[in-house]
């Protein structure tokens with residue numbers, strides 16, 4: 289907002305049309321950057337508590353990743369998370385992002401969803417639910433159990449228990465003529 293006001297003031301006093309347009313473009317770019325870089329962050333105390341409850345030491349980098357991840361319910365890939373961190377001028381490396389996501393998933397803080405060998409998502413909602421995968425957009429959508437609950441379709445061999453049923457329904461939008 290401050291950039292916008294400063295830029296409007298400068299544009300108002302200058303007689304140069306070229307300068308006006310340059311300033312206008314500069315302002316627009318700043319506003320776009322601000323929008324892109326302003327991701328919601330969960331409170332630090334909440335994330336420290338969450339990590340400790342899952343037996344994870346809250347390092348600075350884990351906190352930074354956790355605040356971004358757990359600000360809202362979402363499905364995110366390692367590359368998407370890395371891109372957001374980069375947009376926020378974070379110095380966290382790609383290896384740390386991958387390792388931290390793996391650790392969070394291993395400790396039960398995240399649920400890992402493997403679409404195929406090249407597409408792996410991390411889900412902040414760890415309670416049981418299914419997914420709709422939009423192949424054309426690469427987005428995952430939650431299907432709550434009350435909409436699609438599946439009973440075990442056959443009897444399991446003796447000595448084996450059911451840990452869960454995770455369904456991914458893959459869809460593509462129809463092309464309209």
Ligand SMILES: [Zn+2]
Pocket residue numbers: 363411413417418419429430
């Ligand atoms: Zn989900």
